[in-house]
Amino acid sequence: MSCSSVELQQKCTALTATWDGYCSTPTFENFVEFAVTLNSFAEFLIARGLSGLHHLGRDLEQVALALFGDERSHPIKPETMAELDQKLKGLVERVSDYIAANSRPREERRISTSPLAAPSDLQPVRQLWLVSQNEESWRDLIAQLGYFGIEVDIFRWDAVPAESPSVPLLLLDVAGLLTSEWSARIRTLRARFDASNLLALTVQTDFLSLQTALAAGCDYCFPRGTSLPTIVAKVLELNDSEEQEEYRVLVVEDSITAIKLIQRTLEENGIQSSAVSNPREVLDALKRYNPDLILMDMHMPNCTGVEAARVIRQHPQFLSIPIVYLSGETDVGMQIDALRLGGDHFLTKPVNPVWLNAIVKTKIERYRALRRSMFHDSLTGLLNHTSTKRVLDQAVSAAASDNGVLSVAMIDIDHFKKVNDTYGHPVGDQIIRSLAWLLKQRLRKTDIVGRYGGEEFLVGLPGTAADHAFEVLDRIRRDFSQIKHPFNETWFNTTFSSGIASFPAIESSEGLVKFADEALYQAKRGGRNRVMLPKRNH
Numbered sequence: 436m437s438c439s440s441v442e443l444q445q446k447c448t449a450l451t452a453t454w455d456g457y458c459s460t461p462t463f464e465n466f467v468e469f470a471v472t473l474n475s476f477a478e479f480l481i482a483r484g485l486s487g488l489h490h491l492g493r494d495l496e497q498v499a500l501a502l503f504g505d506e507r508s509h510p511i512k513p514e515t516m517a518e519l520d521q522k523l524k525g526l527v528e529r530v531s532d533y534i535a536a537n538s539r540p541r542e543e544r545r546i547s548t549s550p551l552a553a554p555s556d557l558q559p560v561r562q563l564w565l566v567s568q569n570e571e572s573w574r575d576l577i578a579q580l581g582y583f584g585i586e587v588d589i590f591r592w593d594a595v596p597a598e599s600p601s602v603p604l605l606l607l608d609v610a611g612l613l614t615s616e617w618s619a620r621i622r623t624l625r626a627r628f629d630a631s632n633l634l635a636l637t638v639q640t641d642f643l644s645l646q647t648a649l650a651a652g653c654d655y656c657f658p659r660g661t662s663l664p665t666i667v668a669k670v671l672e673l674n675d676s677e678e679q680e681e682y683r684v685l686v687v688e689d690s691i692t693a694i695k696l697i698q699r700t701l702e703e704n705g706i707q708s709s710a711v712s713n714p715r716e717v718l719d720a721l722k723r724y725n726p727d728l729i730l731m732d733m734h735m736p737n738c739t740g741v742e743a744a745r746v747i748r749q750h751p752q753f754l755s756i757p758i759v760y761l762s763g764e765t766d767v768g769m770q771i772d773a774l775r776l777g778g779d780h781f782l783t784k785p786v787n788p789v790w791l792n793a794i795v796k797t798k799i800e801r802y803r804a805l806r807r808s809m810f811h812d813s814l815t816g817l818l819n820h821t822s823t824k825r826v827l828d829q830a831v832s833a834a835a836s837d838n839g840v841l842s843v844a845m846i847d848i849d850h851f852k853k854v855n856d857t858y859g860h861p862v863g864d865q866i867i868r869s870l871a872w873l874l875k876q877r878l879r880k881t882d883i884v885g886r887y888g889g890e891e892f893l894v895g896l897p898g899t900a901a902d903h904a905f906e907v908l909d910r911i912r913r914d915f916s917q918i919k920h921p922f923n924e925t926w927f928n929t930t931f932s933s934g935i936a937s938f939p940a941i942e943s944s945e946g947l948v949k950f951a952d953e954a955l956y957q958a959k960r961g962g963r964n965r966v967m968l969p970k971r972n973h
């Protein structure tokens with residue numbers, strides 16, 4: 436993940452400005468302003484992957500939230516103010532150090548590269564550091580990551596470079612070190628690597644060791660004995676830096692002042708919003724704006740929030756969209772009724788902005804997860820069969836309207852029944868996952884990658900002619916055949932076969948799938964572990 440220094444500096448300046456505002460006029464309103472900006476800053480840090488800075492920001496946020504109170508709690512005591520000021524200065528200083536360290540050219544910040552890594556020439560290589568006293572014991576992990584296009588630089592604990600280039604991920608093997616030793620070293624690295632995920636390896640499995648590693652600043656721990664595929668899976672997951680679409684909220688509220696206040700809070704937290712003041716316009720607004728959540732005033736002229744929610748729930752496409760009510764109402768019986776009639780949460784006005792942000796975000800995350808599970812395959816996270824077909828249809832239409840090209844590849848793992856029979860179904864699942872990761876790692880964000888059936892995948896490559904598609908798929912095939920899948924104390928390899936068909940030689944998405952499937956069976960008949968590009972398809 437990347438973060439522009441300008442954006443980071445702006446956010447940090449905004450934070451200090453709201454704190455200065457509170458220090459000069461210590462009212463409750465000014466404290467709310469500061470807390471909202473701080474909350475938004477902490478979320479910005481985590482969204483940009485600035486894990487180390489986020490640890491500091493979150494600490495400060497916890498202190499500030501505990502002091503929230505109400506009008507009577509402000510001004511806070513001078514000594515508490517001094518303590519908060521100190522923490523804020525510490526954070527600002529770290530942000531400045533980070534900006535200074537990252538304003539140098541990227542090349543200058545790179546240190547060294549391990550000869551063990553196997554970089555891919557198909558996409559930009561990603562990098563991580565492994566810090567260990569025993570490089571040899573990680574040979575297999577390094578090789579596996581290499582097949583997925585991830586380069587590993589290895590250092591002994593006493594030889595970690597003094598310079599801090601932007602490494603997104605550090606794997607820290609604590610084996611052979613005393614707890615006091617590794618926890619101190621991790622703490623030092625945490626202070627240096629603000630934008631990196633720190634993952635501890637070979638931590639003892641007891642509560643205290645895990646707690647110590649997390650408290651020292653690790654984002655994740657792999658207890659001793661964690662299997663290689665589990666570590667690879669986590670690293671790949673953290674590397675998958677898919678940009679999230681901004682959250683979208685529809686505000687249904689008759690008071691223009693309330694709308695302005697709510698929209699301002701949402702905007703400060705990076706949430707887009709649109710508002711309607713007449714509840715009778717809500718259905719049109721839902722279709723036009725397609726929000727992730729509705730914030731619904733309870734009392735509006737001509738229609739209550741509950742009535743509007745009931746109308747919305749009559750439409751199947753809006754059955755699961757979260758509805759959060761806003762009301763001055765504190766009557767618990769009434770709130771429960773409102774929830775029963777199609778609402779998800781109740782916020783009492785005046786709404787605490789930090790609370791509003793937290794509720795909105797958690798509800799949207801759940802809603803998005805639900806929608807993801809409808810369109811994606813649960814084993815691999817790839818598009819499921821139905822979504823793959825839909826997205827391929829759209830890609831073929833786009834290619835037709837642009838006079839473009841597009842290639843489709845069907846991929847099927849070879850002798851998969853035998854793999855399941857020999858090593859067991861869970862190992863078979865792991866192989867399906869490895870191929871899914873490899874495809875995701877090696878292909879562009881604009882390519883289509885779907886799980887089409889059990890051990891069958893569909894890949895769509897917009898703007899790619901058949902010959903180029905063949906080169907891409909054949910490279911992936913060779914690399915997949917090199918991956919060592921662990922089983923007990925040994926390893927085994929698997930292969931896949933693939934067939935390609937291309938647009939415009941074949942004009943419909945059904946035709947492309949059919950011809951790619953035929954080519955796939957030619958590849959199987961021809962001996963497997965090959966990609967077929969029949970002449971008549973391009």
Ligand SMILES: Nc1nc2c(ncn2[C@@H]2O[C@H](COP(=O)(O)OP(=O)(O)OP(=O)(O)O)[C@@H](O)[C@H]2O)c(=O)[nH]1
Pocket residue numbers: 814847848849850851852853855859860861862863864867888889890959963
């Ligand atoms: N582990 C696992 N196995 C699956 C999954 N889906 C399908 N399979 C298995 O995949 C195997 C597919 O076998 P076949 O279609 O006979 O083909 P094959 O053994 O791969 O042989 P060729 O395709 O001819 O190389 C079957 O045994 C299925 O049970 C899954 O999600 N997980």
